[in-house]
Amino acid sequence: xxxxxxxxxxxxxxxxxxxxxxxxxxxxxxxxxxxxxxxxxxxxxxxxxxxxxxxxxxxxxxxxxxxxxxxxxxxxxxxxxxxxxxxxxxxxxxxxxxxxxxxxxxxxxxxxxxxxxxxxxxxxxxxxxxxxxxxxxxxxxxxxxxxxxxxxxx
Numbered sequence: 001x002x003x004x005x006x007x008x009x010x011x012x013x014x015x016x017x018x019x020x021x022x023x024x025x026x027x028x029x030x031x032x033x034x035x036x037x038x039x040x041x042x043x044x045x046x047x048x049x050x051x052x053x054x055x056x057x058x059x060x061x062x063x064x065x066x067x068x069x070x071x072x073x074x075x076x077x078x079x080x081x082x083x084x085x086x087x088x089x090x091x092x093x094x095x096x097x098x099x100x101x102x103x104x105x106x107x108x109x110x111x112x113x114x115x116x117x118x119x120x121x122x123x124x125x126x127x128x129x130x131x132x133x134x135x136x137x138x139x140x141x142x143x144x145x146x147x148x149x150x151x152x153x154x
Contacts, residue, residue, distance in 0.1 A: 014092035020102035022070035027109040031063050035072050043076035043087035
């Protein structure tokens with residue numbers, strides 16, 4: 001299980017996606033996993049990415065290059081030859097204001113990713129220490145939104 005605190009080397013900023021091609025590129029489940037893992041486990045090579053995701057090294061290398069094309073990851077220092085490490089370029093990805101089919105596809109993909117992670121957490125919760133299980137809370141509270149925009153700090 002990975003720690004959910006970003007590594008010190010991950011820049012504390014956000015990258016904004018507006019280009020529909022970038023939105024579609026990021027909507028791929030393996031790419032979302034890679035960016036998330038780089039934020040908490042990185043920097044790492046495509047070989048390590050394959051170990052963490054269960055994908056092939058070639059697949060991870062391809063997806064990392066695609067992410068780099070849209071500014072979500074970049075090569076990190078310290079690599080030699082084919083074993084080049086990658087790092088996330090930002091701690092957060094936002095696409096607020098992107099109004100396109102690609103943005104809607106990314107919204108759906110992200111919701112599916114959240115659901116996948118939540119399901120995994122529920123399925124593996126018995127592996128957590130007792131104090132963690134006792135601290136978690138589930139509920140069915142309703143949140144009402146009034147349409148006013150708010151800005152996130154950071």
